Amino acid sequence: MEIIEVDERDSSWENDCPRFRVYLHGSGPDATHGWTSTHDLTDCDLLQALDWAQREANGQLTYAIALVVDDGELARHDPEHGRGLVWLIGRDGNDDPGDADTRDLRLADAQRRMLARRRDPVGVPVADRC
Structure with missing residues (x-):
C-alpha cells in the first residue's frame, strides 16, 4: 500500500450514481479460477455492494467488485471499448x-486475499446491509 497526501480540490467532477460490477467465482479451495457469474449493482454504495457480494458468495465462492466507468470520449472513437473497470475489491479471479502476460505480484496477492475472505468476511455495519 502506498499513501500519498493530496489536495482534495484537484478533482473537477463527481458521480453520485455509481455502477458496481460484482464477479462471483465458482472457485476451488486454493484457487480463484472457475465459472463466473457477473452482476451490475446500482442505487447502492460500496459497502452495500460488498454486503450483497458476500451474501451471494456465502463462504463458498470468491468475489471481486469493480467500479464501472463509461468513457464517452473513447466510446465516440471506438464504441465497443468505451466501458472500463476500476478494481475496488479483489481482481479478476x-x-x-x-x-507470462499477466504475471503480477499484486494480482497474486489480491487473489490470496479473495480466498481468505471466504473464511473471514469483511464486517459490514447493520445500516449498510442489503
Missing part, C-alpha cells in the same frame, strides 16, 4: 498470475 480467472487471471493467471503465473502467466
Whole structure:
C-alpha cells in the first residue's frame, strides 16, 4: 500500500450514481479460477455492494467488485471499448498470475486475499446491509 497526501480540490467532477460490477467465482479451495457469474449493482454504495457480494458468495465462492466507468470520449472513437473497470475489491479471479502476460505480484496477492475472505468476511455495519 502506498499513501500519498493530496489536495482534495484537484478533482473537477463527481458521480453520485455509481455502477458496481460484482464477479462471483465458482472457485476451488486454493484457487480463484472457475465459472463466473457477473452482476451490475446500482442505487447502492460500496459497502452495500460488498454486503450483497458476500451474501451471494456465502463462504463458498470468491468475489471481486469493480467500479464501472463509461468513457464517452473513447466510446465516440471506438464504441465497443468505451466501458472500463476500476478494481475496488479483489481482481479478476480467472487471471493467471503465473502467466507470462499477466504475471503480477499484486494480482497474486489480491487473489490470496479473495480466498481468505471466504473464511473471514469483511464486517459490514447493520445500516449498510442489503
